[in-house]
Amino acid sequence: MSGPSGLEEQVAHTRFGAIRARLEGFEPRPGLRAWTYEFLLFGFKQGWACLFGALLLALLLGTYLFYPADAALARYDFLTLAALAIQIAMLALRLETMEEARVILAFHVVGTVMELFKTALGSWQYPEPSLLHVAGVPLFSGFMYAAVGSYVARVWRIFDFRFTGYPRPWASVALAVAIYVNFFAHHWLPDMRLALFALLFVLFARTRVWFRVWHEDRWMPLLVGWLLVALFIWFAENISTFSHAWIYPDQKDGWALVHPGKLGAWYLLMYVSFVLVAAVHRPKAREATPDASSTYAEVR
Secondary structure, eight states, rough: OSSSTSSHHHHHHHHHHHHHHHHHHHOOOOHHHHHHHHHHHHHHHHHHHHHHHHHHHHHHHHEEEEEEETTTOOOOHHHHHHHHHHHHHHHTTTSHHHHHHHHHHHHHHHHHHHHHHHTTSSBBBBBBBOEEEEEEEEEHHHHHHHHHHHHHHHHHHHOOOOEEEOOOOOHHHHHHHHHHHHHHHHTTOOOOHHHHHHHHHHTTOOEEEESSSSSSSSEEEEEHHHHHHHHHHHHHHHHHHHHHHHHHGGGGTSSSOOTTHHHHHHHHEEEEEEEHHHHHHHOOEEOOOTTTEEEEEOOO
């Protein structure tokens, strides 16, 4: 790999870089052992990319099970302060870069705006009291969106994403804006979700995301990658609603599995998240050379 997003940048700016260098320097025997090691290394890097979200999810579940009911500080307020402390600690310990922190801030703002709108219309609600809130929306809710942004930004850098068949940036941004607007407008206008899914398929049907776990470049269809992340977010949403981080109208009388149809909404939100991060990282194109090595150029 080459460029400032390679291993040298990791070592210079995050503690993860030194760990990554040691793990990538290990050489097991070829064959099954090497394949198994690469698979485990992939899991470790994914776990590192999920660090912010995993800690937040653990807080949601842990406080639901063990937080004192008569505590002077409301549980939601504790979650807000704890999420802020995690963010500060990750920066102080060089577990996260300032660039990633800026992405998280953008997601916090975008997510909070959506929360204010959706809760006002009764799409979901926060059943517990809090002092640190805006119009009834506790401030920790923005960190849940930020966790998605944190993951996308970190996984992009850790695996050094490159793309083939990536559409024009203006087209991808225009579609993201249309999707975000539809999240609001469908309450009064016809829901354009199916048309947006169709446009998404047309734009990205040929797009592959290339990434490097260890020695070789791997790839998958970008549409499939978004689906896998959306599925993971749906699982996390079920844990969150179980822990009363928020609840849907059909969960007022007891917890129930979040409807699988929510996967579609998460998929579209995953796309919006990806485009926001792309504005910072700027997608790079992978171009095969005759000697089977790779060269990279910014997608234009």
